[in-house]
Amino acid sequence: MRAAEVYDYAIVRVVPRVEREEFINAGAIVSCQRTGFLQAAIELDEARLRALDPHADVETVRRHLRAIVAICAGLPEGGPIAQLPYRARFHWLTARRSSIIQTSPVHTGLCADTGSALNRIMDRMVRPLATPRSPA
Structure with missing residues (x-):
């Protein structure tokens, strides 16, 4: 059995209208310092995004989310x-910011x-x- 690894993670959020502070979770980033692991998974639920903002620029959001995976x-x-x-x-990806992503x-x-x-x-x-x- 392998020893347990310590890892850090953050949830990726889409905040279509920053001033309203409403968001949906669209992915996660996981990093393990000892093994050098860094990976993101993204699954954007467009219907939930449009429920928060019917005018959201979904393609721009998708482009920025793809950039996280590429980074x-x-x-x-x-x-x-x-x-x-x-x-x-x-650390760059998880720095606090006031943006749509x-x-x-x-x-931990x-x-x-x-x-x-x-x-x-x-x-x-x-x-x-x-x-x-x-219940049956």
Whole structure:
């Protein structure tokens, strides 16, 4: 059995009208300093976004969300930030900002597999909740 790894994560939020401070969770970023893991997962629910702002520029939001994934992966389309060391990228992505794309405060967890942790975080914080089954 592998030892538990300490990881940091933040939830990616879309705040279509910053002045209203309403947001939807659209993804997560996970970083493990010991293993050098840095990855983002994004799943934008357009219907929820349009419920908050019917005039939201969905394509622009999608473009910015794709940039987060590219920066985490160190891809050229992530621009100069994607070329920084992975921890600097994580800190840059999770810095507080007042824009349409924001992140939650950084949280810490323990896991045996950071990729699985990212999937669990997406299930718990981003993906739609399962509909409870009614009693038979």
